Amino acid sequence: MHRIVAVVLALLFAPVGPARAEADAAGQGRILFEQKCASCHTIGGGPRVGPDLHGAHQRRSEEWLIRFITQPDRMIAEKDEVAVRLVEQFNRIVMPNLGLKEAEAQALLGHIRAASDAAAAPAEIPAAAVAALGRPQLIAPQSIVLGIFFFISAIILLVFAWVGLSTRSPEEVNVKKAYGFRKAMFATASVVVVAALALTMPGAPYAVASLKPDRIVYVAARQFDFVFSDEPITSAADLGRIPTLQRLELPADALVEFRVTSLDVNHGFGVYGPERQLLAQTQAMPGYVNRLRVRLAQGGYYKVFCLEYCAAGHHAMQSGFNVK
Amino acid sequence: MSQLESRLIDRTVPDIPLQLSDGRRLHLSDLWREHPLLVTFFYRRCTGICTPFLEGVRDATRRSGGLGSDYRVLALSFDDADSAEDVRAQAAALGLLGSPDWDFAVTDREALGRITGALDFWYRYDPARRQIEHNAMIVGIDGGRVVRALVAGGGEGGRMRELVWELRGSFIPIYAVPGQTPLSCFTFDAATGETRLDWGMLLLTLPALAALIAALGVFYLGGRLRRVRPEIDTAKAWITSHH
Amino acid sequence: MRKANSYTLYWMGITFLLFPVLAILGIYMRTVQAGGLAGSLTWFYPMMTLHGVGMVGVWYVAAMACAADILSRYTEPSPAVRGLALFGTLVGVLILLVSAFLGKFAAGWYFLYPLPFKGEWPVWSAVAFLLSLTILGATWLLWSLDLLRAIAVKYSITHALGWHYLAGRSEPEIPPSIMIITVSLIAGVAALVAGVIVLVLFYLELFTGAPSDALLMKNFTFFFGHTIVNLAMYLGVAAAYEVLPQYAGRPWKSNRIVAISWNTVLLIVLFAYFHHLYMDFVQPGTLQYIGQIASYASAIPAAVVTIFGALLLVYRARMRWNLASLLFFLGLIGWAIGGMGAVIDSTISANVRLHNTLWVPAHFHTYMLAGLVFLVFAYFYHCSQEAAAEPERPGLQKLVSFLMVAGAYGFFLMFYLSGAYSVPRRFAIYPAELAHGGTFSAIAAVFATVFLIGFFIYLSETGRRWYKALQTAS
Known part of the structure; x- marks a missing residue:
């Protein structure tokens, strides 16, 4: 009886117990x-x-x-x-x-x-899914980013073109007036920067403690795959001892928390939605756990790709899960 | 076992009636209304793991901090033969009698069936030994739902600490790596639940300091050379004096 | 006519030799991604590593060579250290080539810890790579300190950093290039020291087995990597400040605003690298937000003030357009557009969608290739033309600029589109879901080839003058 007590206590409170011999x-x-x-x-x-x-x-x-x-x-x-x-x-x-x-x-x-x-x-899931792939689409956040970039680039090009062409008709420039203009521009740019910071910073993905996730999935990345589990896998010894999830299914619209770590080198955990666009990502680092929270609204098959170069099999390192 | 634990996450806990060791009658929801609740099971006559187990929980919660201010503990008897006096004796045996952070309680057979059923807590009376065979369980409850559960037999010790911190609304971002150097960026302090900058982060200021010292040093020497021999081309003077 | 400095000419020779080789490696990578040359797949990642570290190194030394050349107009950098820099760089490059071609070392140009020890390449090749970086880092640190020394014997620190402009005085007059080079060299010392610390920690593990903290190593690696690339860019901008006025026939002087902006850069440039760690959620949140603020704040003063200054300089000026002035002007456009792509990527909420996609190479290729490379090419052409005084062919020079611009921007556009379509960077082969990445790669390879053709015509234009300048060099 005392032995059982000791074992139970050791399992619950000891730092890290040795792997059970199988x-x-x-x-x-x-x-x-x-x-x-x-x-x-x-x-x-x-x-x-x-x-x-x-x-x-x-x-x-x-x-x-x-x-x-x-x-x-x-x-x-x-x-x-x-x-x-x-x-x-x-x-x-x-x-x-x-x-x-x-x-x-x-x-x-x-x-x-x-x-x-x-x-x-x-x-045969990947094969069937791949065959059904249509034209790639841009989802809203990505097209907004691209649109903003094209818009500002076009303005830069137009201004440079206008200045470049102005050299065809040389003339003295009123420097004082130009400096006044510069002051106004500097002020405008500062306002734009502060506004952009205020607008975009609340969108940062870092975990908010007050939210409780509906589901927690542990992810251990290694060269060259991702291991999903309900229990933390933090070392190679945990593999085989802690059950892994062969097919991961997640409820639609639930707040899912991925706790991502790595067993060897740095990896990236990039979640791609059914549109094949990046929805969220975090780094998988040895020795640390990154907590990524996502609400996956749309049902379908999601892919996970490694987004940090990790040697020869990097491009083949992928996984996926179903959202229903 | 771990599958059991994962199955429990987010489960709704039935709001059963309780009688506390001081005789008060209330509902489970009265206990989780103010704070998250850590629930564990025991029975008074257990000659096995119950008392050492509760001692373990008591010590672990003390070490992790936040008890009372961020969450409370309920030890619920799963033996319907236990009375309020029995659980009171258990509290006394643990030195927790009158503790504001702990409650010891009993409930009726029907309610016991509901809550142990909801949490898949397994127990069976063994008439030969006149003991109840059972497993050990700790469940973190917030707002009537399971945040995280630990079932003996399938985990490691750090998870108890993790459960407590999670119940307190924070997160431990670090798992220990064997043989790690002391130069990490920040450390997690189990007593306060805060991450603090460590020596590694301090080391990060070294390049900037080195650059500052190098710049000041080079310009100081250059300035001295200029003052000593202002009449000659100082750039050449430096080179001839150094080569 | 002004005699060219022979060290500047040597650096030009090295740049002209290494750049096309490394560029061809880039085209090779895009070809493999497009599905070509499948048999050579095992070479993809080693060549990716060489392309990355090689390009960063080449353009850092090329920009440093420009800075040294500019400084030699005002003061005197030590010839011995210049020789040592050249020698050390060549030795470093040689070891690097051995690690890539014989050892197939492939941990990527920022060799994120602990990947160098955990790849399919032999340990000796990782050691060779680290050794090469150690030699390069030590050499460049010494070089930076000597250039600072050369400034210090002529200017006091308060003058070199233009603090008297901040106080409202405009005497003595400090050329803006001196101010920018001083700022860049001081920050450069910090970056190189960070690099040295990374290498020391790597050696520590190699010799004693003591592992390092992955987050700490990541911080140091990007402190070094990001800052060194950023500063190379600023040195190129210094060259534009120095030379473009000669073509515009107007002065481009220091003043209070210029001094404010470059001193701001010195204050915050060391904090911008945090934006490389946005997706490491364990990094304390405060540092993440500091990263975004610093990235925005370092873009505004330097870029807005410089670009406004450049536009004002050129606007309605009696401009003498030739290959040098054209490339300076185009280089500033590339800096502005690439910088915009960088600012977007340094926005945390956008970075979630862009981090480690091809958006990253998109923006850094824009400000490196169409920015820094154009500025350095402009300066190199300017130096050789000054010494050679050959008659110029405007038509050919316009064609060169056109080919390089069209090739470069076509090739960038494919990167930007791929990035928006979430195609990851550093994939040798694209999975079926991201097969469109291969199409973008194929088009990019064609555009990059157009750029390379433009470059070779540029080389024939500049090379002739370079050769002539070499005969009369001081």
Whole structure:
């Protein structure tokens, strides 16, 4: 009884408890997969930085798979036909040698087998969604920004053109009058600046403590994927121990709070709406959690792209969620 | 377990009748009307985790601050055999008797069923041991809805602190990274809940200071050279005197 | 006719050599993004890194070379330090090329901590990159201090910063270029010291394993990166103040307003970099708002006063239009438009939609390429023409300006549109949802090529004069 008490108390109040040892091999395979593979591969979720591993055990021999998992660098160097083809197919991003031992590779294979059997077929959501994409559209905030920029640029160009052309008919200029004009312009510019500051600063996205979010989603970014969960994942050891959300669904019109951190380098968490326009973003930083609050009014499929360069797989680092 | 916790977020808590340890009768909503409420469950005859658990909550809330001013704690007995005197004895055992920040309460069987059902709090009477098997739970409630819940068995200690701060309406933006250098930009003070500038931010003023010192130094030396030998071309003088 | 300074000519040679190579890397990147050259994908990010750090470095030293040349008209920068700056820069560039081409180092030009240690490149290439930046940073710091020294032996600090204008006196007369260069060099020392601190913290981790705080490193990195780019721009503006009056036949003098605006810049330019951290919500909110205020406040005095001054200088003047005066005039337009794009991006509520989209390269390419580069090209042409005194061909010079302007602005427009369409920057390949980014890239590559053609004609015009000037250089 005292042991249970100690465990419960330790879990609730101790700083950070050690990860619970997961004894069974299948569990080990799942944890290994989440920690080492899931940043580039899915099982039935479609290809990402690397191929979808659904049914990989049926496509390739066990011997080949074990060798590729443990020594991908050597197989590529030896110009193994399949390995080279995969490198070509996946934008020449090579699979790194993760230092896995044969027993670990076996455990991984066991997980791939079990997960392939559990998942019916690779998800076709992205493919179908992409096929249905129409012309890109500009939503209001973005077109306002572009409009303001074009308008001011046009004024700058017109003024410069007018002054440039005036040199065709040279004449002495009344400097005193010009300085008076400058004073007026300086004052006007200052007023415009102060007004612009007053108008735009309240729109800053930083969390307002008085608002209570309807839903909290934890996001752990890593090279090269985003992991969603209901519990904070703050280290690689948490992966596999804390359940992750494979398919994230959010209620429409709810205030959602993403708590974004990173397990390795700086990443960006950019939320793109169904119009394929940026709605909100925050940085994912190692050691810190950024709190991003968004109210997603419109239903549909939202994409998340990495908006801070994070090495070779940066452009392939993406995720998404459904809003209903 | 964590799925249970996440399921609880934003759930509506039933407004059940309560009897406090001093005999007063009121409703749960009377307690959360003024301040957010931290609710936890226990029973008096428990020979297991209840008392150490409550002690843990007591110490953790003391450490995190804001108790009484920003939120209060309700310890609710889930044993319908417990009376107001029983929970009063529990409060006394914890040294919390008469504490303005804590309430100990009992309720009737029907209300107990409603609130434990709403919060998925699990317990079962074991006649052989004459004990109630149960899990441990802390629920933060604001305005009648669950802000965040902790269920024993699936989390780490920092989350208790996080729950308390969240209940107080603030946010802890920092998670510790093992082996971090002392040079961070700001630190989170668990006692006050405020972020304070740290040495790292002070270090950020160093470049500006260096530039200021460099500029003043260079112009001071240049000025001295100009005053000492005003008749010659000072620029050349510097170069010849330094090379 | 005025003899050209040989160091200025060497810097011109280096710029003319490196710029087209780095520009071609940029066109290469746009081509890959458009779906071409797919086989070379692994080179995209290393070349992106080289293009970024190379361009920032080249235009910083080119602007410094202009500043040193201007200063040599009034005082005497040390020839030894000028030689050292040249040597140190060449060594730094050499190591940089090794890290990019042999090591495929690809952490981006601002090498955000801890990415240099966590990429697919070998550790030695990260070390080489850091070493290269250390050499460059130390060299440039020394160079900046020597230029400040050269100013100090002629002017007191109160005169060099024009404080007597603030007090209402107009004697002694201080050329505005001296005032701007003094401001830029002092702030530049701060930026370079920030760079040194970043590098020290990187080495600390490399040798002792002590990790640094990611937020702190980000602050220092942008303190260094943003400020150095900003100041290079101001040095280019100083060149316009110095030379444009010669073509307008009117003086462009310091006065109280000019002194106020550049002293304001000195006060606030170091706070503007906070706008790079808007999307780091953990950064204390006060600093974020200071970032927006400082970004707005540094734009108004310097830009409004300078641009108004320039327009007044040219308005109805008996202007002698040639490649130099045209490019100065065009450079100020690019500065104004790019600056406007920057001010929009430094608005926190707009930054949410624009941060790390192609809007960012859009505005910095506008004020770097159509701003700083045009100003420096103008100054370089001016120097070589002064020494060579070759007959000028107005038609050809107008064609050069036209090609460069049309190419550059067409290429910027694609960036701005991509940014408005939320296409992220630094993507080697665009995902299906953002496939329109590839179309913009293809058009941009064509426009950039037009610019490059314009540049090569400019090079043939300036190169001839540069060669002649080299024969008679002092």
